[in-house]
Amino acid sequence: MLTPASSTLETTVRRRIDYKTKPLGALGRLEELALQIALIQQTETPVLTNPHLLVFAGDHGLAAEGVSAYPADITYGMVKNFIAGGAAINVFCRQNGLQLLVCDVGVNGSFEENTESFVKYKIRPGTRNMRYEPAMTTDECEAAIDAGKTLVNGVQYRGCNVIGFGEMGIGNTSPAALLMHRLTGLPLDQCVGRGTGLTDEGLARKLAILQEVATRHADQTEPMAVLTAMGGLEIAAMVGGMLQAAENGMVILVDGFIATAALLVANALNPSVRQHCIFCHQSDETGHKQMLYFLEAKPLLSLDLRLGEGTGCALAYPIVQAAVAMLNDMATMDILT
Numbered sequence: 401m402l403t404p405a406s407s408t409l410e411t412t413v414r415r416r417i418d419y420k421t422k423p424l425g426a427l428g429r430l431e432e433l434a435l436q437i438a439l440i441q442q443t444e445t446p447v448l449t450n451p452h453l454l455v456f457a458g459d460h461g462l463a464a465e466g467v468s469a470y471p472a473d474i475t476y477g478m479v480k481n482f483i484a485g486g487a488a489i490n491v492f493c494r495q496n497g498l499q500l501l502v503c504d505v506g507v508n509g510s511f512e513e514n515t516e517s518f519v520k521y522k523i524r525p526g527t528r529n530m531r532y533e534p535a536m537t538t539d540e541c542e543a544a545i546d547a548g549k550t551l552v553n554g555v556q557y558r559g560c561n562v563i564g565f566g567e568m569g570i571g572n573t574s575p576a577a578l579l580m581h582r583l584t585g586l587p588l589d590q591c592v593g594r595g596t597g598l599t600d601e602g603l604a605r606k607l608a609i610l611q612e613v614a615t616r617h618a619d620q621t622e623p624m625a626v627l628t629a630m631g632g633l634e635i636a637a638m639v640g641g642m643l644q645a646a647e648n649g650m651v652i653l654v655d656g657f658i659a660t661a662a663l664l665v666a667n668a669l670n671p672s673v674r675q676h677c678i679f680c681h682q683s684d685e686t687g688h689k690q691m692l693y694f695l696e697a698k699p700l701l702s703l704d705l706r707l708g709e710g711t712g713c714a715l716a717y718p719i720v721q722a723a724v725a726m727l728n729d730m731a732t733m734d735i736l737t
């Protein structure tokens with residue numbers, strides 16, 4: 401974790417950046433990014449090593465209520481697509497040099513054996529239908545959190561110090577909206593969006609169902625209890641992964657609406673996680689802008705993406721690399737005198 405003792409380092413790094421061959425402040429947000437990464441790594445000369453993108457996949461009992469524009473079995477198909485290398489996240493990770501690791505924590509369907517880029521950690525084949533009962537038991541939720549922690553420790557062991565989190569789970573904009581509603585206190589209609597592309601009618605139906613779910617679980621206000629009742633297995637795994645990454649002193653790349661909902665939980669459990677986070681993009685999903693505002697976060701990109709999978713992280717990673725390269729490799733004003 402970051403310690404407050406870094407104020408002298410902060411001064412030193414700020415001076416270094418100011419003394420580069422450019423007008424003061426002219427590299428804008430890159431300067432803030434470089435400083436943040438230096439403080440996370442507690443060094444004037446940070447390095448990014450073995451970048452990883454972890455995608456957690458899980459199904460949702462609530463999907464049976466028709467809260468998504470797509471059928472639930474797309475989750476299984478998409479995990480096969482990740483394994484075959486054909487999804488958007490595969491393409492962007494290959495392009496930008498991130499190692500992709502996909503983890504099944506709760507997909508309704510089985511897969512062949514583990515590979516270097518696919519891990520089975522199934523807790524159950526999808527959450528329960530939260531319209532009628534809590535999505536998970538406490539044990540299941542904790543097991544999903546542990547899966548996230550274990551995977552992060554594994555990649556750190558292999559030399560990774562910068563990590564993005566993505567997800568796949570048809571229906572998961574619903575738990576994400578509910579977590580946002582309960583943890584930020586914002587009205588539900590400001591948290592619920594079209595997800596994969598619901599029509600006006602579909603959106604109205606989703607809102608009505610989520611209102612019912614929120615009322616059923618109105619007693620849950622503590623972050624772990626909220627996650628257990630209205631979360632998802634892949635969301636809980638991201639929570640665990642983010643908590644562990646922060647504890648390990650890693651840089652965390654935050655993706656869109658679902659990943660930021662996981663961060664809301666992680667942040668509620670341990671606010672020091674926030675300092676490790678780079679907010680990669682602002683999703684087009686209703687509510688993401690407000691979520692970012694709640695976290696006092698400025699996204700790097702705004703490309704009208706609404707996909708998830710960690711795509712925003714993989715796309716923003718070259719900008720993060722540029723910030724570190726600037727700090728390490730740019731000449732100082734001495735060269736001009």
Ligand SMILES: Cc1cc2ncn([C@H]3O[C@H](COP(=O)(O)O)[C@@H](O)[C@H]3O)c2cc1C
Nearest residue numbers: 468470567568569570571572573595596708
């Ligand atoms: C083919 C396909 C690929 C995806 N990749 C990510 N998602 C995204 O969409 C889903 C959330 O939206 P909703 O709550 O409306 O179901 C999640 O699986 C998310 O990762 C996808 C969705 C589809 C259909």
Ligand SMILES: O=C(O)c1cccnc1
Nearest residue numbers: 656657658683706707708
């Ligand atoms: O921003 C996201 O994470 C997102 C938005 C819509 C659908 N799936 C994911």
